[in-house]
Amino acid sequence: MRILLINPNTSRAMTAKIADAARGVAGPDVIVDAVCPSVGAAAIESHTDEIAAAAAVVELIAADRDGIDPADAYVIACFGDPGLDAARELVEVPVVGIAEAAMHLAAVSGRHFGVVTTLSRTLGRAHDLVSRYGMERACVSLAATGIPVLDLEDTASTAVETIATRSAEAAARGADVIVLGCAGMADLCAELTARVGVPVVDGVAAAVGMASGMVRMGLGTSKRDEYARPPRAFDVRHGAPGDRDDALTAPRTAITAQVFA
Numbered sequence: 001m002r003i004l005l006i007n008p009n010t011s012r013a014m015t016a017k018i019a020d021a022a023r024g025v026a027g028p029d030v031i032v033d034a035v036c037p038s039v040g041a042a043a044i045e046s047h048t049d050e051i052a053a054a055a056a057v058v059e060l061i062a063a064d065r066d067g068i069d070p071a072d073a074y075v076i077a078c079f080g081d082p083g084l085d086a087a088r089e090l091v092e093v094p095v096v097g098i099a100e101a102a103m104h105l106a107a108v109s110g111r112h113f114g115v116v117t118t119l120s121r122t123l124g125r126a127h128d129l130v131s132r133y134g135m136e137r138a139c140v141s142l143a144a145t146g147i148p149v150l151d152l153e154d155t156a157s158t159a160v161e162t163i164a165t166r167s168a169e170a171a172a173r174g175a176d177v178i179v180l181g182c183a184g185m186a187d188l189c190a191e192l193t194a195r196v197g198v199p200v201v202d203g204v205a206a207a208v209g210m211a212s213g214m215v216r217m218g219l220g221t222s223k224r225d226e227y228a229r230p231p232r233a234f235d236v237r238h239g240a241p242g243d244r245d246d247a248l249t250a251p252r253t254a255i256t257a258q259v260f261a
Contacts, residue, residue: 001072003032006056009042022204053082054086057082061087073096078097098204103133103139109177112139116163116178118148163185178201186205
């Protein structure tokens with residue numbers, strides 16, 4: 001089984017960290033390849049960044065489908081789940097976003113959960129996803145740490161202290177489980193679980209587990225109605241609609257991938 005893990009920002013260091021976290025929970029029969037775009041948003045911290053991230057997700061999945069060994073499942077490793085619906089239109093195999101997977105797994109691990117994320121400007125998107133995934137009753141806390149995404153690349157920083165503090169505050173407000181609201185926090189689960197005293201869910205690990213389980217179950221993406229193949233391709237280079245038959249075969253030069261095999 002091959003899972004393609006897509007970090008929609010351009011950080012090579014973060015992609016490598018995410019890949020390590022994913023491979024740490026993957027089964028022995030699972031190959032996890034990780035990619036990020038070579039151009040685009042350095043970090044996903046705004047709605048504008050999210051547009052670039054969604055375009056990168058679509059391009060990287062389409063390019064993978066054109067390859068000689070297309071993935072059996074895809075994981076979108078950004079807590080905003082950018083491009084998730086569009087990606088599901090392109091393929092029949094599972095496509096899992098890390099926010100979606102983390103929230104569902106947290107709701108199984110405890111009755112209530114809290115989300116601890118990066119900048120306060122991302123809380124609106126997190127709130128929207130809580131509603132989208134039907135988690136309004138389960139989610140009792142959304143907290144920002146004020147930590148920029150790229151600061152999480154520095155393992156020697158004091159970021160973990162701030163994340164631990166916000167996690168403990170969420171637990172005090174009734175969260176049985178903490179959801180980490182950024183893929184860049186993927187390496188902190190064990191330490192935070194020990195410090196806070198409640199389970200801590202990393203969305204990268206949760207999504208890899210969910211995606212691999214779906215593959216084993218033979219469960220893919222429905223092609224009925226909403227997630228059917230789009231009637232027209234959209235060229236992100238020029239904003240021009242194309243012929244449906246060319247949706248996955250047109251040359252793609254706007255976004256190339258940096259691969260972390």
